[in-house]
Amino acid sequence: MQNTSSTKQRHAVVVGAGFGGLAAAVRLRAKGFHVTILEANEQPGGRAAVWQRDGFTFDAGPTVITAPYLLEELFALHGKQARDYYELVPVDPFYRVDFGDGSSFDYVGDEERLLQQIHAMSPGDVDGYRKLAAHAERIFDIGYTQLAHTPFDRVRDMLRVVPDMLRLQNYKSVFGQVSEYIQDPRLRQVFSFEPLLVGGNPLDTSSIYLLIHWLERKWGVHWAKGGTGSLVRALAKLLDELGCEIRYNSPVTEIEVRAGRAVAVHTSHGERIAADAVVCNADPSMVYSKLIEPGRRAKHTDARIAKVKQSMSLFVAYFGTNRTYPELAHHTIVLGPRYQGLLQDIFDRRVLAEDMSLYLHAPTRSDPSMAPAGHESFYVLSPIPNELAGIDWAEQQPRYLEAVLQTLEERCVPDLRKHLVTSFAVDTRHFAGRLQSMHGAAFGPQPTLTQSAWFRYHNRSEDVQGLYFVGAGTHPGAGVPGVLSSAKVLEQLIPQAELLPESAPGRPRAVPT
DSSP: OOOOOTTTSOEEEEEOOBHHHHHHHHHHHHTTOEEEEEOSSSSSBGGGOEEEETTEEEEOSOOOBOOTHHHHHHHHTTTOOGGGTOOEEEOSSSEEEEOSSSOEEEEOSOHHHHHHHHHHHOGGGHHHHHHHHHHHHHHHHHHTTTTTTSOOOSHHHHHTTHHHHHHTTTTSBHHHHHHHHOOOHHHHHHTTOGGGGGTOOTTTSBGGGGHHHHHHHHHOOEEETTOHHHHHHHHHHHHHHTTOEEESSOOEEEEEEETTEEEEEEETTSOEEEOSEEEEOSOHHHIIIIISOGGGOSSSOHHHHHTSOBOOEEEEEEEEESSOOTTSOSEEEEOOSOSHHHHHIIIIIOOOOSSOOEEEEOGGGTOGGGSSTTOEEEEEEEEEOOGGGOOOHHHHHHHHHHHHHHHHHHHTSTTHHHHEEEEEEEOHHHHHTTTOOGGGOSSSBOOOGGGSGGGSBOSBOSSSBTEEEOSTTBSSOSSHHHHHHHHHHHHHHSOOGGGSOOOOTTOOOOOOO
């Protein structure tokens, strides 16, 4: 039974109320901690915030929900039924891929329908896809089932999986591995684009990320009624019921370290909040470089942080129309004329290309409540270079937004600009500013082989005792399943509250306010 006395309970401070921070808070509460969540912005969600504009509801960030059991677990930990807090509905097709030559491909979970489409497009690739799917399932069994919830804070944790990674050829890229099984260039794009969903370049992201394909095949792709924000609100409601406090508009300015241990956090309001554990749902590069004094971090020095290769950024436009487009799928991947060349422009050359590939989200296909009656709500994102490209987005944003809308109008949303009633967009400045992400990266460190698992920022800090990380920047990585899984990793690293070491001498106890 939990100890409810605030004078005896251990206190955990969670920095950031994104999916990772909210999930961590739920799990910490189950371990007996009093939990305070500090969120810099005016609402919970982080990347999964919600915008309201002219009667339209726009999810700011993630829209694809997979592995729904990870959410259900959080409510079950406290004897609750997830269905009492939110509703998920399946999306079919998972994605419609538009090639621009008049052909399209519906990526679905049903294997028979999938094989029929592959046969219609490239009969010779049917057997190759079966072999690719079997390979993806083997990778999933190791990379997800065995490793996604496992801490990687010791080198031997990495060494024990190296034989499996070699056997599964994880030294190859996703695109390279797919190309060994699939010959049609269009299908190679269909089955290799998914690393982009977690900030990776399919041309050099380890083939271990083929597990995403099998994860979607296994549990499907879902949509939360009311938007992804409804899941954030459900978790915030649960935490409120559990007696946890979320303080908004409370940016953390310093993590106080004494004798090598995190003992408190300081906010922009001049407040000092003592803590037995500090959990950061924030970009680890920014936490180490901005919130912890250089003399307190022997490993994560400024020089080391500067060497971390950050992911690409995103240009995201949100818009509404005064008519509906029932012929659209919920998710559409609008592929440009180039694939490999465009990826190289974004990740390697860091230039803003004239052509583009887009991800179009039309939530009103599944939930008309996201827009006024007879209207349609949209969100479209385009991968772009991060801030290291030096692009002046104050100048470029209007031009790029017009190019995005024109591309959509030509490809899949006819007469779009004629029916447009509201629109706005964000770019690298949003990720660098509001979300405090290094170089405006949309997903934290790029998920290359040498920045994954043990090589990624560890969930338990090597520099500061009592400091932990959840979210996209740490193991296992970005994407809603990865972020929720990082809280499961945390659960294994932090002992029950009553087993925590006694506070340092002279250190004030954390008293809830």
